[in-house]
Amino acid sequence: MNTKQVQRRITTTTVALAVLGAALTAGFLASASSSRSAGTARDAIINHFQQAANRTVTVQQATGQRREFTIEVHKIHAEIAPGVKVEQWAFGFPGQPPTVPGPPLVVTQGDHVVIHFKNTHDQPHTLHLHGIDRLSQEMDGLNEVLPGQETTYEFVATEAGTFGYHCHFQTYLHADMGMYGAIIVEPKEASARVWKNEHAMILDEWDSRQNPGAAVHKSEPNYFLVNGKSFPLIPDITIPDGQTDLIRVADFGEEVHSLHMHGNSFLIIARNGFPLPQPVQEDTLLIAPGERVDILVKGRDGAFPFHDHIVKDVTNNGIYPGGIHVMLKGSPAVSAYGLPLTNTGDAHSHAMTDMQVDPNADVTASTTREVDEAYPDDSPAHSHVYDHLPKNSPIKVVNIKNFAFDQKELHVKVGTKVAWVNRDAVGHSVTGGTPGGNPKSRAFDSSNEAKGTPVMIGQGKDWTYTFTKKGTYLYYCLPHTNMTAKVIVD
Template sequence: MGSIRMGMTKLIAPNLTFLPHRLVHGVKLFQLVAEPVEQTLVSGVIVRAWGYNGSTPGPVMVVHPGERVQVVFVNRLPTATSIHWHGLIVPNEVDGVPEIGAGPVIRPGETYVYEFVVRQAGTFMYHAHTMDAKQEMMGLAGMIVSLPRVLSTHREYVILLQEWAVQTDSGMDMAGMQMGGHTLSMTQATGDASMSEHTTYGEPGTKGRRFDINPMSMDFNYFTLNGKAYPDTASLRVRRGERVRIRMGNISMDSHPMHLHGHEFQVVAADGSDLMFPWSKNTINVAPGETWDIEFDANNPGVWAFHCHKPHHTTNAHQPGMGGMFTTVTYV
């Protein structure tokens, strides 16, 4: 679990890391590498995905309003890609949508430097925007947090919601995909030779099985918070008396009504903008492409559920037992 401290506030990325940076002549310099990754969604289930810097989601980027940022982007994928800075106001030439000319396409083996000045404070995302229907669902996404210099919370969590079509059934993942009455191989269905492998068992000395993802499927069977499904999701630990913020983004196809037990929270920001009039809820629907910030007072000790309220989204492969997009808020 990655964490950094900003004054009295601890910023935490459960099951993820923060992207390191260095200052070069006053410019905040990051490096992002798009590459194939093998990631354990939950114990025993390893997927062949695409991600940034070795994981999906990629590491969390932390910036501040007014900073000039350079992101050195390296493409180690077998196909062209780009990065879109979702919700950030950036120059058109680095918006990351090459199909309309808003930024270049970065081909396999190429490096490109994105540069812009951060103009906003809030919760944002970054994700692929070349063949995005495929690449986002392969895992090419991450979170950006632009922080004001002074924070009023004690603890803040950053969480990206994702869903996966993991090919665990013999009909779909082993022989090919049924489309319009015809059987297609994984390579034909995705248009990419890197997807031609089928499900195999774990390599000697490892635990779990490796599965392919069908990024064009609408049949999702795994649902994750920061790339993990329950019970492998990290608990959100709090102390009594703290003011806690949870920053959520949704890069999946479905909406996710996130529900917190035992507390009433205030909805304080949407899509990176603070709300003039926060309102109180215990469930907030996070639609695709949205970010929401909620805050609550840690005033009711215990272990409390925090989860998507779509019942199928709290299972793993639609099997009995708790799983999926579920974690706990735990007082320590």
């Protein structure tokens, strides 16, 4: 290597080191600047928190209108899932049907809110204003209101957002019985309302076997609710294509829920009454008991589920589908090639195969009970062998469709075989007797519950039973007890 080559290499190395040094310096300075910016922002937030007023806001400081509500509490019986009726303790306005959740109390930021609470029930109760801050200690639902008595709660709605009210006397039992509702504080400035319509999803769990009169309250939820109902009783949420709506999600139960939105995403703009400085876009929302989350959803074509990803929470008494499952609907669905879909099926049956169904299970309970696997799972239901029986066939067919047995009263002779064919997208059973009976005393039961975990008749499957004795045989569907019918054997 000659002298010029050595000098050239030294020069190149020097330049490279200089460039690297400049880059490292720039990176260090940028990192330091970023750290300083983050530190400054963090310090500003902490400083704002420390400097913010935190004393009781008196009603004289209200800048809005005076909003008055009168709330009562009554014992009711309500259907939370198909055929499942339970006792509830429900809030309501005078002269209007009480409901679970209770009626929403809608006010505007700055309003003076007055709630007259009349205890028209036979138990002591209180009202706790969940999430409302800077209210007077005496208004926090500390003292119980005895049956026949009444009291008044007052506060100033200082912050916009989603809040709640619930009974705070023996909370574990009283909230479990349905004593909760939403307080919605709308923003004072119209410009802050960037959505068209609002929807509420109030989550809860329910134990259909709970006894409010028991000395010790034990809750093992077997139904999971949105606005007091379990799928398929939960109404759809419709958001037109391109329209932005607000969904207020509140967990007023006692379990964590993980809500996933199929085919779309949402923007989280507030948590627990506090707007997020930087909204976050997600497709799954984890929400804990007592939390409230406000999300923006932009409508699109098609219909997609917004449901819980905790598996047991999308069942009714252990039978899938059910539970926390809401359908979001927009404009008519479009195919992957941009063409209108002429047959989208039932949006409610989206990806819903029955988790309890085992196509290989032997559910034969005696020589008179049979399971027919007439065609594979992917064959169309209309090709079933029972669709084309002659009129004088010794086999009688009962179709199960639209959550009903299509023959409410079937007359047959001794020795007749009856086939029940499930045309629904969800599992059903053919269970002898009436709801609540002893599984071991049933004349027949396709689910074989007496042997353990019940097994449902899946979509397109059938179950047969041969009647060998005269009599009237009542039967129903185990997970959907409103489905009832009878067979009369002559």
